[in-house]
Amino acid sequence: MPVGEQRIVRRLPSWSALVGAVLFYCLSFTPSLLPGPWLLQAAAGAITAFFGYGLGAFFGMVARRCGLLPSPAVRRAGWWLLAVVGGGSVVAITAWSVRRQGDLRRAVGLDPRIGWWQWALVLPVALLLGALLVLAARGVRLGTRTLREVLGRAVPGWAAAAGAAALAVVLVTGFVQGFLLRALLGAAERGAALTDRSTSPGTVRPELPTLSGSPESHESWDSLGKKGRDFVGRAPTAAQISAFTGRPAKDPVRAYVGLRSGEGVGLTDPERVLKERALRAVAELDRAGGFQRKVLALLVGPTPDNPLRTVITDGRAPGSPVWRPVYQDGRTVRFAQQTSDFTVPDAPRPQPRVVYLQNGSDPVVWWEPALIWSRPAWLNGQRAHDVSPTMRWYPLVTFWQVTFDLTASEAVPDGHGHRYRRMPIEAWARIVPPDGWTPQDTERLVAYLGEQP
Structure with missing residues (x-):
């Protein structure tokens, strides 16, 4: 292997690349939507620093190509400055993150105390993961350079360079989308389904035909997963509803499609799988x-x-926040996270009525690729009560922060993240209250359901 090719993998990082890595690593610790475990923060720091490393390396290459090379004395001073300031910043920001995590945990009603020994592992684990990512990137670059030299023997130099560059783009894009992003989203899905094949004590297969998983259902009991089996297996009967309300009632309709629904149909594309699940639902x-x-x-x-x-959010009244938009004076549609949100605006609401429940700190609601390049509207102006006032948008960084938040979206108390328990009861009471229904009835129902396993 030529010396030049060996140096692609073995050479030391450039000053500009390390500056970018340090800067992005520090930014990865800025407040996000939800608190997370130490290992998740280490992975977030490593991946974010990796992208900063790439940007720094790119700008350093441009500077060298333009002849902007500092003197040896300046370079030595720059390395000392990076070692002292950069190293100190990395250690300080990692230590500070313990307090930041405590603040985030307190904001969502969790115990703010966390173990120092765990967070002491964040930096070494992030360094290891970051080094592996850099080695992988250098391997891609070495491979594309080798391909360019091979192609150059058969085609013009410009064509060989274009072909190698195209392959590099495909590999990098595939790595980011097919490995990093898909792995993280897969981890979020697996995190929500760790006990997917188990069944909660006291939950049994329903016999009512109006419930999924019953003998007459298109969806098998096993395919529903733990969440689905809890949802349909604990549904009250008409008799139980009547006993609670004192009025005649119908058996409830509960439809659910699980992650394993339709297994064996041969679909592998994620979008087609989601579409199939929606159609089955x-x-x-x-x-x-x-x-x-x-x-x-x-x-x-x-x-x-x-x-x-x-459509509703884009057409909201001027001045109303995106996390609680006011549409057509709230006549038909309202958005809520807390009970008080149902009175915003204070205007009459004729039928039909639609309610969207969306927590301000729910990453499932706010995650989208546009976070890479544009500041989200939910960080502008007035914020939801459980979104940190110190959270800022940074290109690329915030996207990865919210992506990692997805994996912990249900590891928080009710009313935060992707946890909705009480509010659906409040919403139904607002949408279609039975005759004579009172706020006391709502509280009684909340207490009754809270006693259920």
Whole structure:
């Protein structure tokens, strides 16, 4: 192997690359939506620093190509400055993150105390992961250079360079989207499904045809997963509802499609899989008789690609925040995170009624690729009560922060992250209250459901 090719992998990092890595590593510790475990923060720091390393290396290369080379004395001073200031900043920001995590945990109702010994491991683990990412990137560069030399024997130099560059772009894009991003999103999904194949004590397969997983359902009991089995297996009967309300009632309709729904149909593309699940959910709701009921409304923790929500949010009244938009004076649609949000604005609401429940700190609601290059509206102006006032948007950095937040979106108390327990009860009471229903009835129902396993 030529010496030049060996140096691609073995050479020491440049000053500009390390400056970029240090800067982005420090930015990765700035406040995000949710607190996270130390290992997650180490991974976030490593990946963010890796991108900073790449940007710094790029600008350093441009400077060298332009002949902007400092004198040896200046270079030595720069290395000393980086060692002292950069090294000190990395250690200080890692130590400071313990306090920052405590503040985030306190904001969502968790014990702010965390173990120092765990967070002492953040820096060494981040260094190891970052080094592995740099080695992988250098391996890609070495491979593309080798390919360019091989192609150069058969095609003009410009064509060989273009082909090698195209391959590098494909490999890097595939690495980011197919490995880093997909791995993180997969971790978030797996984190929510660690006990997916288990069943909570006291939960049994329903017999009512209006419930998914029943003998008449298109969805098998096993395919629902733990969350789905809890959702349908604990559904009250008409008799139980009547005993609570003192009025005649119908058996509830509960349709659910699990992560393992439709296994064996041969779909591998994520978008097609999601579309198939959505179609199965609609079919199951139709089978159970959901479309024959008078009320079908409530949307909990919607994602940014929800087209109806996008139209409503974009058409909100001037001055209303994106996390609680006011649309057409609240006549038809309202957004809420807390009970008090239902009175914003204080205007009458005729039927039909639609309610979106979205927590200000829910990364499922706010994650989108546009975070890479544009400041999100939910960080502008008035913020939701559980979003840190010190959180700032940084290109690329905030995208990775919210991506990592996805993996911990349910590891917080009710009313934060992607945890919605009480508010759906409040929402239904606002959307379609039974005759004579009072706030005391809502509290009684909340207490009753809170006693259930």
